[in-house]
Amino acid sequence: MFKKNLERFLEAMSSLFFAGLIAVVLLQVFARMFLPRSPHWTEEASRFLMLYMVAFAAGLTAKERAYVNVDIFINLIKGRLRAVIQLFIDISVMVLMAVTVWYGWRNAAIGAIQTSASLGIPMNWIFGAIVLHSGSILLFMTTLVFEDIKSIVTGEVKYGNATLP
Numbered sequence: 001m002f003k004k005n006l007e008r009f010l011e012a013m014s015s016l017f018f019a020g021l022i023a024v025v026l027l028q029v030f031a032r033m034f035l036p037r038s039p040h041w042t043e044e045a046s047r048f049l050m051l052y053m054v055a056f057a058a059g060l061t062a063k064e065r066a067y068v069n070v071d072i073f074i075n076l077i078k079g080r081l082r083a084v085i086q087l088f089i090d091i092s093v094m095v096l097m098a099v100t101v102w103y104g105w106r107n108a109a110i111g112a113i114q115t116s117a118s119l120g121i122p123m124n125w126i127f128g129a130i131v132l133h134s135g136s137i138l139l140f141m142t143t144l145v146f147e148d149i150k151s152i153v154t155g156e157v158k159y160g161n162a163t164l165p
Contacts, residue, residue: 003143007063010056010136017053021046041118048119048126055129059136062093063143083151090144097138104130 024045031038061067074085108131111123151157 006139007060010060014053014056014060017049017056021049021053024049044116044118048116048121051126051129052132055133055136058133059140062137063140065144079157080152080155083148083155083157086157087145087148087152090141090148094138094141094145097134097141100134101131101138104128104134 024042028038028042028046031042074082077085104127108124108127111125111127114123115121116123116126
């Protein structure tokens, strides 16, 4: 139940930031074409909106194992060995994301003394996207590790939504 609600929340927030990004970019295009001056803040706002759009969607992408990867060699391996290799990869990603959350949090704390140039937003809110991004991947990778362990025990290897031989 919690996982489904979290997924819905992340999808909704990612969609909301995407809609904001589209609106800001369209405003900038309209202003450049039809108004004597264009707003100076739209370029910075579009960067921040895109940053948060990706941050909210990152965990969902990890959950589906939809990130780009080189799977030429792992596709040659079948059964439990493939699940063991996938477990190693997932734990490695978890470690990397845990380190990124740790240092991202520290970086965000430093950003509290800075503000963005055009919007005047405290930069800790912007740097906080790193924590959100890495934290959501870490959370969903944790669930994938449990699926990997189940695959090792049962011998039924899952990759995203597909069950592999």
